[in-house]
Amino acid sequence: xxxxxxxxxxxxxxxxxxxxxxxxxxxxxxxxxxxxxxxxxxxxxxxxxxxxxxxxxxxxxxxxxxxxxxxxxxxxxxxxxxxxxxxxxxxxxxxxxxxxxxxxxxxxxxxxxxxxxxxxxxxxxxxxxxxxxxxxxxxxxxxxxxxxxxxxxxxxxxxxxxxxxxxxxxxxxxxxxxxxxxxxxxxxxxxxxxxxxxxxxxxxxxxxxxxxxxxxxxxxxxxxxxxxxxxxxxxxxxxxxxxxxxxxxxxxxxxxxxxxxxxxxxxxxxxxxxxxxxxxxxxxxxxxxxxxxxxxxxxxxxxxxxxxxxxxxxxxxxxxxxxxxxxxxxxxxxxxxxxxxxxxxxxxxxxxxxxxxxxxxxxxxxxxxxxxxxxxxxxxxxxxxxxxxxxxxxxxxxxxxxxxxxxxxxxxxxxxxxxxxxxxxxxxxxxxxxxxxxxxxxxxxxxxxxxxxxxxxxxxxxxxxxxxxxxxxxxxxxxxxxxxxxxxxxxxxxxxxxxxxxxxxxxxxxxxxxxxxxxxxxxxxxxxxxxxxxxxxxxxxxxxxxxxxxxxxxxxxxxxxxxxxxxxxxxxxxxxxxxxxxxxxxxxxxxxxxxx
Amino acid sequence: xxxxxxxxxxxxxxxxxxxxxxxxxxxxxxxxxxxxxxxxxxxxxxxxxxxxxxxxxxxxxxxxxxxxxxxxxxxxxxxxxxxxxxxxxxxxxxxxxxxxxxxxxxxxxxxxxxxxxxxxxxxxxxxxxxxxxxxxxxxxxxxxxxxxxxxxxxxxxxxxxxxxxxxxxxxxxxxxxxxxxxxxxxxxxxxxxxxxxxxxxxxxxxxxxxxxxxxxxxxxxxxxxxxxxxxxxxxxxxxxxxxxxxxxxxxxxxxxxxxxxxxxxxxxxxxxxxxxxxxxxxxxxxxxxxxxxxxxxxxxxxxxxxxxxxxxxxxxxxxxxxxxxxxxxxxxxxxxxxxxxxxxxxxxxxxxxxxxxxxxxxxxxxxxxxxxxxxxxxxxxxxxxxx
Numbered sequence: 001x002x003x004x005x006x007x008x009x010x011x012x013x014x015x016x017x018x019x020x021x022x023x024x025x026x027x028x029x030x031x032x033x034x035x036x037x038x039x040x041x042x043x044x045x046x047x048x049x050x051x052x053x054x055x056x057x058x059x060x061x062x063x064x065x066x067x068x069x070x071x072x073x074x075x076x077x078x079x080x081x082x083x084x085x086x087x088x089x090x091x092x093x094x095x096x097x098x099x100x101x102x103x104x105x106x107x108x109x110x111x112x113x114x115x116x117x118x119x120x121x122x123x124x125x126x127x128x129x130x131x132x133x134x135x136x137x138x139x140x141x142x143x144x145x146x147x148x149x150x151x152x153x154x155x156x157x158x159x160x161x162x163x164x165x166x167x168x169x170x171x172x173x174x175x176x177x178x179x180x181x182x183x184x185x186x187x188x189x190x191x192x193x194x195x196x197x198x199x200x201x202x203x204x205x206x207x208x209x210x211x212x213x214x215x216x217x218x219x220x221x222x223x224x225x226x227x228x229x230x231x232x233x234x235x236x237x238x239x240x241x242x243x244x245x246x247x248x249x250x251x252x253x254x255x256x257x258x259x260x261x262x263x264x265x266x267x268x269x270x271x272x273x274x275x276x277x278x279x280x281x282x283x284x285x286x287x288x289x290x291x292x293x294x295x296x297x298x299x300x301x302x303x304x305x306x307x308x309x310x311x312x313x314x315x316x317x318x319x320x321x322x323x324x325x326x327x328x329x330x331x332x333x334x335x336x337x338x339x340x341x342x343x344x345x346x347x348x349x350x351x352x353x354x355x356x357x358x359x360x361x362x363x364x365x366x367x368x369x370x371x372x373x374x375x376x377x378x379x380x381x382x383x384x385x386x387x388x389x390x391x392x393x394x395x396x397x398x399x400x401x402x403x404x405x406x407x408x409x410x411x412x413x414x415x416x417x418x419x420x421x422x423x424x425x426x427x428x429x430x431x432x433x434x435x436x437x438x439x440x441x442x443x444x445x446x447x448x449x450x451x452x453x454x455x456x457x458x459x460x461x462x463x464x465x466x467x468x469x470x471x472x473x474x475x476x477x478x479x480x481x482x483x484x485x486x487x488x489x490x491x492x493x494x495x496x497x498x499x500x501x502x503x504x505x506x507x508x509x510x511x512x513x514x515x516x517x518x519x520x521x522x523x524x525x526x527x528x529x530x531x532x533x534x535x536x537x538x539x540x541x542x543x544x545x546x547x548x549x550x551x552x553x554x555x556x557x558x559x560x561x562x563x564x565x566x567x568x569x570x571x572x573x574x575x576x577x578x579x580x581x582x583x584x585x586x587x588x589x590x591x592x593x594x595x596x
Numbered sequence: 597x598x599x600x601x602x603x604x605x606x607x608x609x610x611x612x613x614x615x616x617x618x619x620x621x622x623x624x625x626x627x628x629x630x631x632x633x634x635x636x637x638x639x640x641x642x643x644x645x646x647x648x649x650x651x652x653x654x655x656x657x658x659x660x661x662x663x664x665x666x667x668x669x670x671x672x673x674x675x676x677x678x679x680x681x682x683x684x685x686x687x688x689x690x691x692x693x694x695x696x697x698x699x700x701x702x703x704x705x706x707x708x709x710x711x712x713x714x715x716x717x718x719x720x721x722x723x724x725x726x727x728x729x730x731x732x733x734x735x736x737x738x739x740x741x742x743x744x745x746x747x748x749x750x751x752x753x754x755x756x757x758x759x760x761x762x763x764x765x766x767x768x769x770x771x772x773x774x775x776x777x778x779x780x781x782x783x784x785x786x787x788x789x790x791x792x793x794x795x796x797x798x799x800x801x802x803x804x805x806x807x808x809x810x811x812x813x814x815x816x817x818x819x820x821x822x823x824x825x826x827x828x829x830x831x832x833x834x835x836x837x838x839x840x841x842x843x844x845x846x847x848x849x850x851x852x853x854x855x856x857x858x859x860x861x862x863x864x865x866x867x868x869x870x871x872x873x874x875x876x877x878x879x880x881x882x883x884x885x886x887x888x889x890x891x892x893x894x895x896x897x898x899x900x901x902x903x904x905x906x907x908x909x910x911x912x913x914x915x916x917x918x919x920x921x922x923x924x925x926x927x928x929x930x931x932x933x934x935x936x937x938x939x940x941x942x943x944x945x946x947x948x949x950x951x952x953x954x955x956x957x958x959x960x961x962x963x964x965x966x967x968x969x970x971x972x973x974x975x976x977x978x979x980x981x982x983x
Contacts, residue, residue: 081974106974113973114966121965199965202972209958212828215859215866337861341831347958350968357965501864503902589864 003484005456007039013091014451017444020091023056025407028063028089043088043095043457044475048549049289051529052513053092053448056407056441057384060182061289061377062087062094068186070099072194077120078112079194085469092448095457098469120195124360131191131364135371138185142379145174145181147387149394150422168419175415178383179408185380189372196361197471203354210342210351215498215589220561222335223358226328229367231562233283233296233374234536236276237303238320241310243272250311256304279375283534285514288373291385291404294514295378296534305518306537313540320540366558369533394418396430398438405441406434455483455572474550474570483572491595494571494578496546498591499557502566505585505596506543508578525586527578531556539563544586546574546593560588568593628670628722632663632810642667644746644806649944656918658911658941661930662733663741663810664726668748670719671781671805674710683709684785693794696787703787710782715774723777724770727809740766740812743776745783748804762786765885766812773809780807813940814879817899818843818928819853821908822947823860823916829950831922833866834858834909838899840890841876843926843942850875850887854899858909865905870898904929907939915944922947 008030013020021029030038050062070084083099101109120127150167158166200223207219244250247265261270277297285302286293296303313320335355342348388400396418397403406414414430421428460480469475474497482495509524511517517535520526525544536559539545543565550556550569560567566588568574574593578584583596630639635651643651647665654660675681687706691699731739743764762783764776783789784805793800819838824831837846837853845851851874857867872895880886900908908927915923926942933940 079973080970110970110974113970117969118966121969198969198973202965202969205972206958206968211830211832213825213830213857213866214832215862215864218832218859218862221862334861338832341860343958350958353965354968498866501862501866503865587868589866590868 004460005042005458005484006454008043008088008090008095008457009035009039011090011454011457014447017091017447019440020444020448023092023405023407023441023444024054024059024089025063025409028059028087030088030090038088039458041086041097041458042461042480043097044473045453045455046094046096046473046549047453048473048530049287050094052290053445053451054089054094055291055404055445057404057411058290059089060408061186062089064182064186065189066096068183068190069194071187072190074099077116077194078109079198080106080109080113090457091451091453092445093453096473097458098461098464117195117198120192121199121357121361124192128192128364131188132371135185135188135376138181138188139376139379142178142181142185142376142383145178145383147171147174147383147390149390150418168422172412172415172419175387175411178380182380185372185376189368192361192364193368196365199354199357199361200365201471203358206350206354207338210347211338214338215501217498217501217561217589218334218338220557221331222338222355223362224331224558224561225359225363225366226324226331228363228562229370230533230558231322231536232370233280233534234306235322236280237306237537238310238322240269240272240276240303241307241314241320243269244307244311245314250315253304253308253311256301256308259300259304282375282378283370284374284378285517285532285534287530287532288377291381291401293381295381297378298382309537309541374534391418391430394422394428396428398431398435402434402438405438405445456480460484479570479572491577493595494546494568494574494593496568496571496574496591496593497550497557498587498589499550499569500545500560500565500567501589502544502564503585503587503589504543504566505583508546508580508582508584510575510578510580512575525584527574527584529575531559533559535559536563539565544568544588546571546578546584546586548572548574548576625667625669628667628719629726630665630667631726632660632665635665639665639667641748642669642804642806643808644668644748644804646744646746646943647806647808648746650808650810653915653918653941653944656914658915658918658944659937659939660942661811661813661940663730663808665746666719666723666726666777666807666809668804668806670716670722670777671807673716673719674713674781677713680709680713688790688800691790693791699790700787703785703790706785707779707782710785711778713778715778720774723774723809727770727773730809730811734811738768740768740814741773742808742810742812743767743773743780744808744810745780746806746808747784748806749798749802766879777807777809781805813928813942814931815842815928816931816938817841817904818926818942819846819899821912821925821927823912823922823925824947824950825857826949829953832860834860834912836900836905836908836912839871839873839876840894840899841878841888842885843928844877844885845873845875845887847926856900856905858905860909860913863906863909865902868898870896872896873899900929903936904939907936911939911941912944915941919944919946922951924948 054062066085066087073079074083081101083101086097086099088095150171154166203223204219207214244253247269249261249265249269252259252261252266261267281296281303283296284293285296294302310320339348339351342351384403385400388397388403391397391403391414392400396414403411414434417428417430461477464470464475464477464480504525506523506525508527509520511520511526511528514532514535517538520538520541522541523543525546526538526542527546529548530550531545531547539559540563545556545560545565545567547556547567547569548571557567557569566586568586568588568591571593578595585594585596587593625642630643630651632647632651632654635643635648635655639651640648643665650660650663651665684706687702687709691702693699727741730741731737745762762780764779767773767776784803793803817838817840819836822835824835825833826835834857836856836858838856839846839851839853846853852871853873854871855869856865858864859866873890874895875887876890877885877887911927912923912925915925923944924947925944928940928942930938930940
């Protein structure tokens, strides 16, 4: 390929953001001393996870997630051709770069990989059960963290037990533990994922050889689970909507911002709600990576709005239940027919083996998202907000959410100021120190957020081998050359992944943030940088869905297939080229989007 | 005239018309008419390849337009007239295979002789009765039919007579049907057919001629379907070409048809390419088939809906399952039948390109999960794709 993306060192950011680098750790900056390495790499903007400019604290999860992903590839399982995925922040946006293994080293890693990955594949079910326990107890540990304000006087028990360790030092420990637990939770997030993707890719590759033009969707259909935890929150909403209708209190949801539950029926509904919400409504309206993402349990107007929609459909006589048996039967049919079309019994044996393994690993691939991004992260953000409130209350910060404009390790200095001056009983320095800095950081962040980051930087790769890059981000050698050549293609046409079949025409609505989701009107086509699983309840409303980024296994693709909505994912430029009100045609079977 | 010339042999070995009746394998067959929906294997030598295939499709419950075959028993009757045999033999003897222009004339003379031969009354009566029954079946008294040659060659099951015998479309009325049956009979002696048999070394008398009479389809659109992806042999797809009007435009290559790929398993259109379709063949009010330009939006509008594509794919798949090998199918979308029920199959033949290749095994020996995963990781598919 002769064409190249701009060098990260040539990008001109927005004006008036001098000093933006201070918002993030120095290790995430493109820098002169690594210029040669950085300039010769391919970097893509991960708008799928970090579509908005990062705040200093929020950047933590980008760093932690990428480090955890990488260590599984490079140090734990020794994925033969792939080390980690490198990460940088440029003008507030996350840029990633898959790192390959020196070809001369690949062979030596094969036996190491076979032994290590083999252990996981061989003991998958036990390890997965164990994983669920580990994640739940990690969540319990997060919940147990105490970020309450320091007391005027220690409890007598601190004295009588002879512990000597007081609330101030404990608060510092609790914060350090909080950071440690984040590392732990994200290690769990990636514990099985790379292996799961590898097994899936193996089955995928087999199908592509046997049926050279099999749609990716056909393969996904054979592997996808029937009962998936990620869909559970939405199923709980349907159940509650039915309950409200059965109890005769459907009208209570007419105004989702003012739901009053009264009387015996109200109490009964409340009881059902309480059962459902823990854990299923620890569900974010975003993707879990931003402090401002709204979580259902804390913003009941969001689930109430969805319940209201479901009530309307039930009252219109619609059956909104998920047809488990039909879904199961359809999956069995697809498998049986492809199996039948294979050329030999030998192929059928390999097909059975590969499909079997892909299905063993897949519940994890589908469910980890609920347990980490939704449930764990809901608790993480709640805890961090508690800490911010404490720091505001005791005068360390001007506002609770100032905390998100302080880097995670800078917070230790604030906590030290808090503890030391609480101990001495003297004035703290933090508020005066941070006020101008945070004011400036907020200004910078707002400018970064308004800026449009480039899709990719640096030298286009010869080949992409890293399983995540292909599976999750949908970035293949083909899509990269597509991005490079994008100025030559028809302005009114976009190409992406054929993620969910069907062809429709309709009016587009661009949705850039979760807050805008409720603007969607019946029969519109949702066009978004990416969608979140928690948007599922609006899918019955829309005709089709188009996203800028995401592969076959992106959360958007999974949800679209589940709800039978035609979808094209990973178009690259959907939200740039399409405008709200444009009439577009979406062909989810061929991956084409046309502006009419 | 060369010594190996089969025409001379024919005359030498078989000096009388008796040779025509003598080519029979089964002397018990006496019927002039075989209805497609009552076809069985035993009829095959008397109805020819094309009619046999239609009969078999109908028996497989594939939606073939209704009709019947006029058997070779009827055809053989005209050769009872020794004068006709002598006349034909005299003309054949004059043929010089290097003189193309003269042979066209000779062939026309032979055909005129055959067409002037009175059709035996019993045959005329049987054809008329069958045609009227077909009219009643279709709820009309003047049903347009297609009258098609369907040659048969004893001991030559693999001989291809494709395109060598005539087809007459939009024929209405019992008399006109008889007239065109006779034209089909004579088409065994077109200059092309004579030359073909000469070059292949086939004897003229081994050829018998049956004629198919079938309800005419008046198509909105028509085309062909392959039960595999012709580009890569992928058997999980059906490739469909479609254009407006009669199938002639697609078969002759006069238009670039719309091209679709339908997934057999997902039952979805996974590829579509809509072409600019310049012409179509369709029926004029005077009952003639005419090539007409296509105007306006129709040129670039799809010639079939997604529902039509699904129906075509299902039928093609059914044919493939019935015959047990990939098929090459001709289909049409009838104007007069209700939507959903209007896809008709005109023909189904074995696909010849990919079917010749042995089915490729994609698994390399015994299945081992870990080594398979390693090889997938080390040489990922997405790299191969960009090569």
